[in-house]
Amino acid sequence: MKKILVTGANGQLGRCIQDASKNQAGLQFVFATKEGLDITEVDSIKAYFSKQGFDYCINTAAYTNVDQAEKETEAAFQINAEGAKNLADICAENDTTLIHISTDYVFDGEKESPYVETDATNPINVYGASKLKGEQFIRGICKKYYVLRTSWLYSQYGHNFLKTIQKHAIAGNPLTITTEQTGTPTNANDLARIILKIIHKDPKKYGVYHASNGGSTTWFGFAKEIVAQLGLTAKTTLAETDYYPTFAKRPKNSVLTTKKVTETFNVFVKDWEKSLQSVISIQETT
Ligand SMILES: NC(=O)C1=CN([C@@H]2O[C@H](COP(=O)(O)OP(=O)(O)OC[C@H]3O[C@@H](n4cnc5c(N)ncnc54)[C@H](OP(=O)(O)O)[C@@H]3O)[C@@H](O)[C@H]2O)C=CC1
Numbered sequence: 001m002k003k004i005l006v007t008g009a010n011g012q013l014g015r016c017i018q019d020a021s022k023n024q025a026g027l028q029f030v031f032a033t034k035e036g037l038d039i040t041e042v043d044s045i046k047a048y049f050s051k052q053g054f055d056y057c058i059n060t061a062a063y064t065n066v067d068q069a070e071k072e073t074e075a076a077f078q079i080n081a082e083g084a085k086n087l088a089d090i091c092a093e094n095d096t097t098l099i100h101i102s103t104d105y106v107f108d109g110e111k112e113s114p115y116v117e118t119d120a121t122n123p124i125n126v127y128g129a130s131k132l133k134g135e136q137f138i139r140g141i142c143k144k145y146y147v148l149r150t151s152w153l154y155s156q157y158g159h160n161f162l163k164t165i166q167k168h169a170i171a172g173n174p175l176t177i178t179t180e181q182t183g184t185p186t187n188a189n190d191l192a193r194i195i196l197k198i199i200h201k202d203p204k205k206y207g208v209y210h211a212s213n214g215g216s217t218t219w220f221g222f223a224k225e226i227v228a229q230l231g232l233t234a235k236t237t238l239a240e241t242d243y244y245p246t247f248a249k250r251p252k253n254s255v256l257t258t259k260k261v262t263e264t265f266n267v268f269v270k271d272w273e274k275s276l277q278s279v280i281s282i283q284e285t286t
């Protein structure tokens with residue numbers, strides 16, 4: 001039986017992992033919310049590890065408000081960098097494999113083709129810089145780690161771009177969406193399944209992996225597809241813009257190549273449009 005600790009369990013990805021964890025023979029999960037386990041508090045993490053050992057720790061806990069991070073730099077680094085370091089220290093001490101989630105925003109977006117794992121990082125906003133620092137701590141401290149960089153996560157849970165667009169479209173509000181960035185929307189349920197597959201198979205090929213859905217689009221393209229798949233095209237107007245002002249800069253291109261993750265763990269990544277359909281069909285009703 002493999003024992004797994006999941007941090008940030010009430011977040012979007014945490015909740016998708018909870019769903020995916022049902023009926024997983026050979027895996028035993030402990031789900032820790034921020035209230036029970038604060039990754040910035042070493043004692044809080046130690047309290048979990050002192051009660052039982054874990055084979056894996058999946059860290060989904062993070063500071064994820066990209067614009068707010070520009071003003072709350074310290075909080076973003078405290079959680080995304082120091083929090084990751086705290087977990088890395090304890091995982092290394094306990095021989096626990098750390099599976100940590102990182103982001104496409106570690107790149108500056110200037111590359112004109114999809115990013116591979118070995119491309120140079122150069123974050124252009126505070127959130128990206130804080131996530132990169134977290135990655136660096138883990139790589140420096142742990143021998144047994146998987147850093148999974150993903151992009152543009154959405155799901156039936158939490159706050160995300162799908163929910164924002166859906167809310168406005170249902171209300172009949174006109175939408176203006178940027179074409180300035182290109183990336184890959186990723187269904188957090190798919191990422192949860194990839195993580196569990198990694199644990200089941202674990203070939204011990206530790207390192208950094210890119211794990212997103214397939215294909216690419218702009219935020220405008222994503223919004224258009226959301227509205228179309230929800231059948232709300234007649235309810236709202238959708239205009240594209242090449243400038244949508246935000247506090248934080250975002251990378252122009254942050255498409256990730258998934259060849260390494262698919263080949264190493266024998267996982268299949270669906271194209272983003274197909275995956276969007278599956279989330280829309282299981283939308284939260286509350
Ligand atoms: N969302 C996205 O588009 C993308 C996310 N990622 C990465 O994927 C991972 C999961 O993201 P997602 O699920 O969407 O994020 P969420 O913001 O939905 O979830 C993060 C969770 O972490 C919790 N948390 C915050 N601070 C702490 C802390 N100090 N200790 C423990 N828990 C804490 C949050 O609680 P509370 O809400 O109460 O603060 C929340 O429940 C993160 O690492 C993120 O950086 C990567 C690419 C895209």
Ligand SMILES: Cc1cn([C@H]2C[C@H](O)[C@@H](COP(=O)(O)OP(=O)(O)O[C@H]3O[C@@H](C)C(=O)[C@@H](O)[C@H]3O)O2)c(=O)[nH]c1=O
Binds near residue numbers: 065067105151161
């Ligand atoms: C709401 C809205 C946003 N936008 C733009 C702003 C921005 O450029 C882009 C995306 O906006 P959001 O703020 O929803 O997304 P953002 O917070 O940038 O999403 C990012 O989150 C972090 C956590 C990640 O790790 C990234 O992979 C990525 O998913 O869309 C519009 O053009 N029109 C709109 O009505």
